[in-house]
Amino acid sequence: MDWMHETIKQLPKGAFLMVKGNPMTIGWAQFGIIWGKKTFTVYVRESRYTHLLLADAGTFTVSVPEYGTMSEALAFCGTRSGRDVDKMRALSAGLFANRFGGQDGFAGCRYHIECRILFRQDLNEDRIEDKTLVDRYYADGDTHTMYVGEILGVTEEPE
Numbered sequence: 001m002d003w004m005h006e007t008i009k010q011l012p013k014g015a016f017l018m019v020k021g022n023p024m025t026i027g028w029a030q031f032g033i034i035w036g037k038k039t040f041t042v043y044v045r046e047s048r049y050t051h052l053l054l055a056d057a058g059t060f061t062v063s064v065p066e067y068g069t070m071s072e073a074l075a076f077c078g079t080r081s082g083r084d085v086d087k088m089r090a091l092s093a094g095l096f097a098n099r100f101g102g103q104d105g106f107a108g109c110r111y112h113i114e115c116r117i118l119f120r121q122d123l124n125e126d127r128i129e130d131k132t133l134v135d136r137y138y139a140d141g142d143t144h145t146m147y148v149g150e151i152l153g154v155t156e157e158p159e
């Protein structure tokens, strides 16, 4: 379970959400159990290229750097869009081949969490009870979609 602890610790600094070879930095995510399955849930705003990629993807992979490392790549993948630039190429980064049928990960990270999407749902503003959150996060209408992924497997990348 070290990977869970390490992931929660690293998430505020960022992890890479990998879909079809495009890395997007994420900071929001949850572990949990639903329908008797171990799950990892991620949140992606509609404006992201990743949102488009997820529209016809059945899986995603979250690649988690060693704590406090890869900050430049995280900043790049958290500010640049795959619509405009091939981020992996720009970073001279490689893919870590998936082992459980999920998406390929971002090579050089500590953990790769492969997930199969079980459920997706837009976070509709009218369902958010604390309206200060709507003002704070959705004044521009760019809402998040949540993706609940069944954890297919976690790989610790050899050093």
Ligand SMILES: Cc1cc2nc3c(=O)[nH]c(=O)nc-3n(C[C@H](O)[C@H](O)[C@H](O)COP(=O)(O)O)c2cc1C
Pocket (backbone or CB within 6 Å): 012, 013, 014, 022, 023, 024, 025, 026, 027, 028, 029, 043, 044, 045, 047, 048, 049, 050, 051, 074, 075, 077, 078, 079, 080, 081, 082, 083
């Ligand atoms: C530390 C950090 C955490 C982020 N977390 C999220 C997140 O959880 N969900 C989200 O939609 N965008 C998040 N972003 C913003 C996206 O990473 C950013 O808009 C990115 O350029 C989108 O890439 P894409 O267009 O290739 O999908 C975060 C950015 C940073 C720097």
